[in-house]
Every structure is written in C-alpha cells, then in structure tokens.
Amino acid sequence: MQARFVPAALLLTVAQASFAAVTGAELDAAAAALEGRVIEWRRDFHRHPELANREVRTSARVAEHLRTLGLEVRTGMAHTGIVAIVQGKLPGPTVLLRADMDALPVTESTDLPFRSTATGEFRGRSVGVMHACGHDAHTAILMGVAEVLVQFRDRLPGKVLLVFQPAEEGAPEGERGGAPLMLDEGLLEPARPDAAFALHVGSMLNTGQVMLRPGPLMAGSDFFSILVTGRQSHGSRPWKGIDPIVVSAGIVSALQTIVSRQTDITDLPAVVTVGAINGGVRHNIIPDSVELLGTIRTFSDASRQDVIDRMRRIASNVAEASGATATLELMPAPNPPVVNDPALTEQVTRSLERALGEGSVIPSRLLTVGEDFAYIARAVPSVYWWVGITPAGTDPATAPDNHSDKFFVDEAGIQVGLRSLLHVAVDYLQAGSGR
Numbered sequence: 001m002q003a004r005f006v007p008a009a010l011l012l013t014v015a016q017a018s019f020a021a022v023t024g025a026e027l028d029a030a031a032a033a034l035e036g037r038v039i040e041w042r043r044d045f046h047r048h049p050e051l052a053n054r055e056v057r058t059s060a061r062v063a064e065h066l067r068t069l070g071l072e073v074r075t076g077m078a079h080t081g082i083v084a085i086v087q088g089k090l091p092g093p094t095v096l097l098r099a100d101m102d103a104l105p106v107t108e109s110t111d112l113p114f115r116s117t118a119t120g121e122f123r124g125r126s127v128g129v130m131h132a133c134g135h136d137a138h139t140a141i142l143m144g145v146a147e148v149l150v151q152f153r154d155r156l157p158g159k160v161l162l163v164f165q166p167a168e169e170g171a172p173e174g175e176r177g178g179a180p181l182m183l184d185e186g187l188l189e190p191a192r193p194d195a196a197f198a199l200h201v202g203s204m205l206n207t208g209q210v211m212l213r214p215g216p217l218m219a220g221s222d223f224f225s226i227l228v229t230g231r232q233s234h235g236s237r238p239w240k241g242i243d244p245i246v247v248s249a250g251i252v253s254a255l256q257t258i259v260s261r262q263t264d265i266t267d268l269p270a271v272v273t274v275g276a277i278n279g280g281v282r283h284n285i286i287p288d289s290v291e292l293l294g295t296i297r298t299f300s301d302a303s304r305q306d307v308i309d310r311m312r313r314i315a316s317n318v319a320e321a322s323g324a325t326a327t328l329e330l331m332p333a334p335n336p337p338v339v340n341d342p343a344l345t346e347q348v349t350r351s352l353e354r355a356l357g358e359g360s361v362i363p364s365r366l367l368t369v370g371e372d373f374a375y376i377a378r379a380v381p382s383v384y385w386w387v388g389i390t391p392a393g394t395d396p397a398t399a400p401d402n403h404s405d406k407f408f409v410d411e412a413g414i415q416v417g418l419r420s421l422l423h424v425a426v427d428y429l430q431a432g433s434g435r
C-alpha cells in the first residue's frame with residue numbers, strides 16, 4: 001500500500017505545477033506570436049472567397065490546419081462545415097466557438113493587393129464574389145484560437161467545440177445550410193456545450209472597440225412574398241378587370257401602418273420592408289397579378305407573430321376591398337433573433353473588459369440585421385459580440401458598411417477578435433471548473 005502512496009503524492013505535485021491556471025498575459029503572448037499567420041490566413045481566404053455551401057477550398061484549408069494541430073476533424077457537416085474538439089486535460093465545462101466561412105455575391109472594388117477577383121454562380125448568373133462581411137477574418141481568428149488552445153491544452157479544464165460554419169448568409173435557393181442544418185446534423189451531440197460564443201467584425205466600430213448587450217441583440221429576419229391576384233384587362237378599360245397594381249400600392253402603404261400605428265414602440269421595434277414589386281409588362285395592359293417581396297425584422301417570437309398576423313390581415317382585406325386576393329407566404333427557415341443570455345453576458349463583459357480595457361466595451365443598440373447563430377443561441381446559453389475594424393481616426397459613420405464592395409477590415413482588429421475570443425473562452429472554462 002505504502003509504495004503506491006509515494007508516486008501518487010509525486011503525481012499530485014507534478015499535476016499542481018503543470019495545471020496552474022492559464023493567465024491572460026499568457027494568452028496575449030500566444031496571440032501576439034500568431035498574429036502574422038492569422039493575417040496571412042485571412043488574406044488567403046480574402047483572395048479566394050467562396051459563396052454559401054460552396055466553401056470547399058476554405059473548408060479544406062481549415063481542416064488541414066486543425067489536423068496539423070493534432071485534432072480529430074469532422075468534415076462535410078451541412079455541406080462544407082467543420083467541427084473539431086480541443087480536449088483540456090482537466091474536467092470542466094464545454095464551450096462552443098463558432099466562425100462562419102462564406103462570402104457574398106459582391107464584386108470587390110477595393111485596391112487591396114489581396115483583393116478578390118473570384119467569380120461564382122448566384123441564382124444562375126455569374127457574379128463577383130467577395131468577403132464583404134468579414135467572414136474571412138472570423139475563420140482565420142478561430143484557426144488562431146484553435147492553435148492557442150492546443151498549446152495550453154495540458155492546463156485547460158473542459159473542452160472547446162470549434163465550429164466552422166458554412167452559409168451564414170443563406171443557402172442557395174433550393175438548398176438548406178448554415179447553423180440550422182449543422183444542428184440537424186448533430187452539431188451538439190458529441191459534446192453538449194454549456195455555453196456558446198461567436199463574434200462578428202463590423203465597420204460601425206473603431207479598431208479596439210467591442211460591442212454587445214444582454215437579451216436581444218440582433219433581429220429575427222423573415223423573408224416574405226405577397227401574391228396579389230386581380231384580373232387582366234386592357235389599360236384603357238380598367239373597369240373590365242381588377243387592377244392588382246393599384247391594390248399592391250394600397251397594400252405597400254397599409255403595411256407601413258403596422259410599425260407606425262399598430263406596434264408598441266416603447267417595447268421592441270420592428271421593421272417591415274417591401275424590397276421588390278414585380279408585375280406588368282406594358283404601358284397599356286393591366287396584369288393579372290403582382291408579386292411583392294420583402295423582409296420583416298423583429299426581436300421576439302411574440303412580436304414576430306403579431307407582425308405576421310397584421311400583415312396577413314392587411315394584405316387580404318385591402319385586396320378584398322377591390323375584389324382581388326392577396327396571399328402572404330413566408331420563406332422557410334427564418335432566422336430567430338440573436339438573444340444573449342443575460343447572466344453569461346455579464347460574465348463575458350467582465351472578461352472583455354479585463355482583456356481589452358474598460359472603455360473598449362461599448363453597450364450595443366438593437367441591431368436590425370439577422371444572423372443564423374441565433375439557432376445555436378436558442379439551443380445553448382450564448383453570447384455574441386461585435387469587434388471594430390474601422391481604423392482609429394476614421395469615423396465609422398463614413399466607413400463602407402458590411403456587405404459593401406469597399407468593405408475594409410483593419411487587420412489590427414483581427415488581433416482584438418482573437419484575444420477577445422480566447423479570453424472569453426478560457427475565462428469561462430476556468431471559472432466553470434471552480435478556478
């Protein structure tokens with residue numbers, strides 16, 4: 001018996017020494033050492049952008065990197081998605097970190113030496129392709145996070161589920177994709193996360209700043225169509241038909257009263273936008289039908305349902321008043337709102353303030369853009385934050401917006417993203433293991 005006590009005691013000493021908590025300074029040093037490579041990866045992705053569900057090259061690069069770190073890599077999830085787990089040596093919680101990989105059908109017009117000249121197919125047309133939303137930065141950042149976590153694996157509690165997600169901007173027509181498809185394909189099955197984190201680079205903030213808020217952060221987004229059906233007639237004899245163009249004009253105007261007259265604006269805002277009207281071919285023919293296309297933005301399930309009910313009522317009653325019909329259809333797989341878990345947001349805010357300095361963390365307004373990370377945030381307590389990439393000294397209000405053909409990522413912001421994700425994840429793991 002006694003012979004067994006000695007090695008056990010020795011082991012404990014060794015264990016205590018090598019399992020000392022990972023410090024913020026150590027994370028920063030490791031992140032700084034990696035900065036050049038992370039920027040190289042990002043430029044490589046930027047030069048070779050790929051549209052949603054077609055992130056083949058990007059995904060292969062990510063998988064190759066994760067394999068060189070000695071990680072077991074699951075590929076081909078939701079088409080091109082990748083998942084790997086960094087297993088800490090100590091028991092502890094599980095966190096999920098997610099980056100998106102897809103680019104947009106935008107022809108780049110920056111003069112960067114690594115600008116994209118790539119093309120792709122979008123809705124049957126050849127289009128320019130550009131990382132106009134910064135997902136190239138997100139992917140490179142998470143590759144860097146993976147490398148640092150692996151370096152500290154022996155001293156880390158718990159595990160980290162690294163998720164490289166395709167098609168955040170929406171799958172091509174007729175296909176599924178993105179976060180909901182990854183979830184359906186068992187994203188959370190190998191290790192149920194206790195928390196999930198993601199970031200987005202944004203031109204609305206200067207480099208060095210990050211932004212978040214507890215509760216709803218980004219809007220749920222629905223896409224809708226309204227088909228207005230009347231009866232065709234000669235443009236000179238409108239009384240012979242039912243004019244769906246005049247009916248559509250009435251519907252478009254009446255829809256605006258949902259937000260201006262029918263929504264409690266002291267609660268949560270909403271947006272109803274008609275973005276396309278398709279109908280008619282000639283000056284003097286009243287067409288049979290008109291199609292309206294648009295989007296709805298809401299910040300809660302109740303508000304979403306309320307807006308949809310009102311839209312349906314308005315569309316069908318305005319149409320009926322003229323003897324026409326109108327049917328509202330919602331596109332499948334709408335994004336729910338991104339809701340930050342309030343308690344976790346407090347914890348994350350403290351980590352971000354420690355990592356970046358107190359003045360760097362800015363309270364966010366509600367943002368009416370959508371994001372499919374919302375699906376993960378529904379399944380797991382989550383926090384999502386924005387990372388500034390407009391150079392210090394430039395007014396963010398004048399910077400080209402995300403999705404613009406001139407969208408520009410100040411690469412100094414990539415380091416801020418890398419450090420923010422590392423600090424948040426490692427703080428969470430170490431706090432969750434009782435440290």
Ligand SMILES: [Zn+2]
Binds near residue numbers: 169402
């Ligand atoms: Zn985007």
Ligand SMILES: [Zn+2]
Binds near residue numbers: 133134135168200
């Ligand atoms: Zn994006």
